Amino acid sequence: MKKITLSATIVASVALFSGAANAQVDLDAVLTVEGMTIVTRAPAPDFLDIDEVISGWVYRASETQALQMDDFENPGMIFVDQAMDDWNTVDGTEGKSCASCHLGGPEEFAGLRAELPRWNEAEGRMFNLEDYINYSRVNYMGAEPLKWAKPRMDAMVALISLQSRGMPINVAIDGPVADIWAQGEELYYTRVGQLDMACANCHEDNYGTMIRADRLSQGQSNGFPTYRLKNAKLNSIQARFKGCMRNIRAEPYEIGSDEFRALELYVASRGNGLAVEGPSVRN
Ligand code: HEC
Numbered sequence: 575m576k577k578i579t580l581s582a583t584i585v586a587s588v589a590l591f592s593g594a595a596n597a598q599v600d601l602d603a604v605l606t607v608e609g610m611t612i613v614t615r616a617p618a619p620d621f622l623d624i625d626e627v628i629s630g631w632v633y634r635a636s637e638t639q640a641l642q643m644d645d646f647e648n649p650g651m652i653f654v655d656q657a658m659d660d661w662n663t664v665d666g667t668e669g670k671s672c673a674s675c676h677l678g679g680p681e682e683f684a685g686l687r688a689e690l691p692r693w694n695e696a697e698g699r700m701f702n703l704e705d706y707i708n709y710s711r712v713n714y715m716g717a718e719p720l721k722w723a724k725p726r727m728d729a730m731v732a733l734i735s736l737q738s739r740g741m742p743i744n745v746a747i748d749g750p751v752a753d754i755w756a757q758g759e760e761l762y763y764t765r766v767g768q769l770d771m772a773c774a775n776c777h778e779d780n781y782g783t784m785i786r787a788d789r790l791s792q793g794q795s796n797g798f799p800t801y802r803l804k805n806a807k808l809n810s811i812q813a814r815f816k817g818c819m820r821n822i823r824a825e826p827y828e829i830g831s832d833e834f835r836a837l838e839l840y841v842a843s844r845g846n847g848l849a850v851e852g853p854s855v856r857n
């Protein structure tokens with residue numbers, strides 16, 4: 575699928591990128607965490623024109639890669655510990671904590687992160703991890719919903735994501751989510767902002783090349799939430815989308831908007847076959 579045609583602006587923006595694709599990238603680097611080898615390259619899903627999907631970890635400097643290979647070094651794990659405290663903390667009018675009902679601990683959710691976002695039949699809409707967490711908080715605990723892309727929510731998303739670490743992303747794109755997925759695909763290929771660029775211009779056409787001081791990856795979401803060295807905290811998928819839109823001087827969609835939900839589904843599906851890494855470490 576190629577929806578991009580070269581316009582004058584795009585030709586001009588090619589000056590943004592420098593260096594041969596994948597020069598100095600060790601595509602064969604192996605990600606192991608706590609003795610477990612985690613897949614970082616997989617055959618691309620059929621709907622993509624590229625052959626292979628590659629985790630953003632592959633494109634990071636070896637020092638950054640190393641941080642993710644040791645849970646004691648990975649700064650994202652501090653937030654996982656905080657979320658574990660939160661897990662056991664009573665909140666809301668029902669006097670319950672997550673632990674009161676999910677007796678198996680967060681381990682109950684092994685595999686969940688790999689399938690999200692997905693259609694929630696009972697609610698008649700698509701759910702991501704934030705939705706599930708807030709659903710339980712509001713409906714089962716009588717607690718306030720957590721704000722998306724804020725530390726407490728990002729930490730809980732990290733704790734639950736961790737339970738699926740190493741499992742292949744396997745997001746459904748058909749059935750009731752088909753239209754949402756198509757909207758996400760449309761957004762991915764639509765040029766926006768003063769730089770008049772689409773996600774695809776960077777993450778499909780130029781991954782492996784340098785953009786200013788940063789090496790472009792495929793913009794995969796399998797590593798989220800990611801601990802970023804840049805802002806020293808966990809970053810949610812949609813917060814990252816927002817950052818990328820700001821970088822091309824576009825007006826970002828709202829966190830939790832239909833647009834970002836659609837994009838979250840579509841981007842996740844582009845990584846089908848890659849492994850869940852969250853919390854990962856990135857620049
Ligand atoms: C009063 C009981 C109760 C409490 C407290 C509770 N939950 Fe739930 N939760 C449920 C029920 C019931 C479901 C739906 C059935 C299921 O999947 O377990 C559910 C579903 C979920 C799911 C989706 C699971 C799936 O596989 O579809 C997640 C994630 C979740 N809860 C997280 C949490 C978190 C995080 C907390 C604490 C902030 C919490 N829950 C507190 C009862 C509770």
Ligand code: HEC
Nearest residue numbers: 630771772773776788789790791793794795814815818856
């Ligand atoms: C001008 C180029 C550019 C555009 C356009 C762009 N991004 Fe990015 N994006 C980056 C850079 C640079 C990074 C950080 C390095 C990397 O991982 O690629 C990044 C990182 C990401 C990441 C994190 C990858 C990881 O492994 O942690 C995701 C997800 C992402 N972008 C999604 C998007 C989406 C969705 C869009 C369209 C709304 C988009 N980007 C548009 C440049 C861009």
